[in-house]
Each structure stands twice: as C-alpha cells, then as structure tokens.
Amino acid sequence: MRKRALPLERVYQLLEPGPVVLLTTARKGRANVMTLSWHAMLDFVPPLVCLVVSRQDYSRGLLNPTKQCVINIPDAPLARAVVGVGNCSGRDADKFARFGLTKVPATVVRPPMIQECFASLECRVVDSSMADVYDLFVVEVIAAWADSRAENPRTLHHRGLGNFMIAGRTLRLPSKMK
Amino acid sequence: MRKRALPLERVYQLLEPGPVVLLTTARKGRANVMTLSWHAMLDFVPPLVCLVVSRQDYSRGLLNPTKQCVINIPDAPLARAVVGVGNCSGRDADKFARFGLTKVPATVVRPPMIQECFASLECRVVDSSMADVYDLFVVEVIAAWADSRAENPRTLHHRGLGNFMIAGRTLRLPSKMK
Numbered sequence: 001m002r003k004r005a006l007p008l009e010r011v012y013q014l015l016e017p018g019p020v021v022l023l024t025t026a027r028k029g030r031a032n033v034m035t036l037s038w039h040a041m042l043d044f045v046p047p048l049v050c051l052v053v054s055r056q057d058y059s060r061g062l063l064n065p066t067k068q069c070v071i072n073i074p075d076a077p078l079a080r081a082v083v084g085v086g087n088c089s090g091r092d093a094d095k096f097a098r099f100g101l102t103k104v105p106a107t108v109v110r111p112p113m114i115q116e117c118f119a120s121l122e123c124r125v126v127d128s129s130m131a132d133v134y135d136l137f138v139v140e141v142i143a144a145w146a147d148s149r150a151e152n153p154r155t156l157h158h159r160g161l162g163n164f165m166i167a168g169r170t171l172r173l174p175s176k177m178k
Numbered sequence: 179m180r181k182r183a184l185p186l187e188r189v190y191q192l193l194e195p196g197p198v199v200l201l202t203t204a205r206k207g208r209a210n211v212m213t214l215s216w217h218a219m220l221d222f223v224p225p226l227v228c229l230v231v232s233r234q235d236y237s238r239g240l241l242n243p244t245k246q247c248v249i250n251i252p253d254a255p256l257a258r259a260v261v262g263v264g265n266c267s268g269r270d271a272d273k274f275a276r277f278g279l280t281k282v283p284a285t286v287v288r289p290p291m292i293q294e295c296f297a298s299l300e301c302r303v304v305d306s307s308m309a310d311v312y313d314l315f316v317v318e319v320i321a322a323w324a325d326s327r328a329e330n331p332r333t334l335h336h337r338g339l340g341n342f343m344i345a346g347r348t349l350r351l352p353s354k355m356k
Contacts, residue, residue, distance in 0.1 A: 010338075016215045017335035017343050018196010035355070037194045040218035042230060042312050050228065050314070052220060079349055086355045130308065134220050134316070136228070157195035157335070157345070160188075162353025165195050167335070168346025171254070173261045175340025177213070 003145035011047035011141050014073055014119050015039065019155035020082055022072040024111040025062035031103060031112050033095050034059045035086030037158045047141040054135045058090040067125035068109040069139065072117035076154040076166045083162060108143045118149035181298065181323035189225035189319050192251055192297050193217065197333035198260055200250040203240035204289040209281060211273050212237045213264030215336045225319040232313045236268040245303035246287040247317065250295035254332040254344045261340060286321045296327035
C-alpha cells in the first residue's frame with residue numbers, strides 16, 4: 001500500500017490512542033529499529049511528542065548524536081515482528097532483515113521509514129534536556145505519511161509481558177474535543 | 179464492583195496501552211475531574227508517569243499547589259461521561275454530579291477516586307519543572323486499586339474529534355519484554 005502525505009495537524013490522531021510503535025534511527029550508514037510504547041503527545045501543531053529511549057537501548061546511541069528518528073506505526077499483522085524487534089538488540093542483529101521489515105528512504109531525515117507500517121512520522125529531536133533523568137526526548141514531527149489503513153487502524157497496544165490488545169471498533173460521539 | 183490493591187509493579191500494564199483517563203484533583207474542599215489522553219509511562223517501579231495538564235484546564239490550578247491527583251481509568255460504558263467531562267470546565271460545573279461519577283475517598287491523597295472506573299491510581303507530583311514549557315507533570319503512583327475488569331478492560335482510546343477506539347481482543351505472544 002502506498003503512503004501519502006498526512007497533514008501535520010492530524011498526527012495526534014494516530015499517536016493519542018497509544019499504539020506500539022517501531023522507532024527507526026540511523027548513523028554512519030547503519031540503521032536500527034526498536035519497539036516502543038512509552039510515548040505521549042505534547043502539542044498539536046507543530047506536533048510535539050515525548051518518547052522514552054533508555055540508555056540501555058542501542059538506538060539511544062544513534063538518536064542522541066543525530067537527533068533524528070522516524071516513528072513507524074504497525075498494525076496487527078506485524079505483531080510477531082513487533083515482538084521480535086523488542087526481544088533483541090541492534091548490537092547483535094540487522095533487525096530489518098531478520099524480521100522482514102523493508103527500509104524506505106524518508107524525505108527529510110536520514111533514518112528509514114518502514115514500508116510495512118501504515119504510518120511513518122519523520123521527526124527531529126527538539127529537546128534532550130530530560131534525557132539524563134528520565135530517558136525522555138521531545139521530538140517534533142516534521143513530515144508525516146500514512147496509507148489508507150490509517151482511517152481505522154488495527155493498532156497494537158502493549159499490556160505487558162507480550163500481551164497485546166488489538167484495536168477494536170470505533171465509537172463516534174458528538175464532542176467539542178479536538 | 180469492589181477495587182482491590184494492585185501491586186505497583188503492575189501499574190504500567192494499565193497505562194502503557196494508552197487509554198483515556200479521568201484525572202481527579204482537589205483543593206480546599208472542592209474536587210474536579212478532567213479527561214486526559216496525553217500521558218506516558220516513564221518508569222516501572224516506582225511507577226512514574228508523565229501527563230499533560232494545560233494551563234487552560236481548571237484542574238491545573240488544583241494540581242499545581244496540592245501536587246496530588248488520582249488517575250482513574252474508565253471503560254466503554256463510561257464513554258458518554260468521558261466526553262461530557264471533556265466538554266465542560268470545572269469552573270462552571272460540578273462534573274461529578276452532572277455526569278453521574280461517584281467520589282470515593284482515596285487512601286493516601288486528597289483527590290477522590292471515581293467508583294465507576296475500574297482502576298484508580300493515587301499519585302503525587304514529583305517533578306513540575308517541565309510544566310512551564312510543556313504543561314508536563316511527572317507523577318509517581320503511590321497506591322493503586324483495580325477491580326476484576328482490569329484483567330481485560332474495554333478501555334477507550336481517543337482518535338480525535340470524539341472518535342473512540344474501544345479495546346478489542348488480546349493477542350498473547352511469547353516475549354522477553356516486560
């Protein structure tokens with residue numbers, strides 16, 4: 001499926017529900033991907049997101065100096081890849097090859113987008129001041145891409161210990177909330 | 179349904195999937211409740227959570243000086259109350275009365291727990307240093323309560339504009355992930 005440009009003011013609609021994401025980073029021609037659930041929106045436009053990348057993660061060493069990443073959002077058919085990626089380190093393996101994830105060049109940043117994910121959000125780190133204490137990075141989404149699955153995505157939501165809630169039906173209620 | 183003590187090391191299992199929550203605060207005998215989706219885990223034990231409470235929110239004026247709150251987690255039958263709470267301000271209304279939410283005394287903090295929610299997490303603010311820039315508060319969960327619905331909760335996940343994804347089925351995969 002082909003991704004199209006997603007208006008930046010719609011980015012929060014993909015992240016606010018709390019899906020597991022696959023974060024890609026790259027440095028010196030080497031890319032990595034990690035599984036991540038600890039993220040939250042901080043602002044609508046420009047979309048600001050905070051995310052936790054621990055100092056134990058191999059990705060931390062790629063994210064810190066380059067200040068670039070891509071937040072890729074997988075859906076249910078990628079569940080096994082999501083667990084696989086979360087269960088090994090980029091120090092030991094090319095996780096893209098091992099779990100059948102296809103790297104596609106991003107448009108603004110160096111880390112790749114993942115073809116199999118229904119959405120890819122190109123980001124730059126705008127604040128690392130909370131990294132020392134909380135492993136927390138604030139990133140700004142500067143380009144966003146999504147395919148038609150983004151309309152009602154069957155996202156994965158981690159309940160711990162390999163238990164994933166799969167997004168169910170949508171309830172639409174009249175609301176003034178953004 | 180009666181809530182029982184939830185071990186603190188299990189708190190992340192309730193928040194990591196990204197549900198909409200109802201945040202209660204209290205000051206000078208007056209309590210308030212707000213709808214909130216912008217939260218993320220920061221650590222497992224003690225459970226640290228970051229959450230966004232904007233300076234426009236009436237709750238901000240209760241949270242800031244008291245440094246206490248309760249994160250209550252509603253499930254699907256509470257969807258209309260969740261939207262109602264999100265669509266008005268505590269400046270103008272007693273939202274508990276208006277939306278049929280029952281206040282129950284918490285055990286360690288002043289803000290009430292909400293009886294109708296399947297889980298209630300008593301919190302104290304441990305870091306407000308990111309409040310000025312990002313409206314972000316770091317809270318520590320110091321007591322946690324959940325009833326039997328917490329085993330497979332039909333949580334609400336906001337996709338924007340009053341569209342709520344309702345938690346679907348659970349997929350269990352062998353994993354080394356916590």
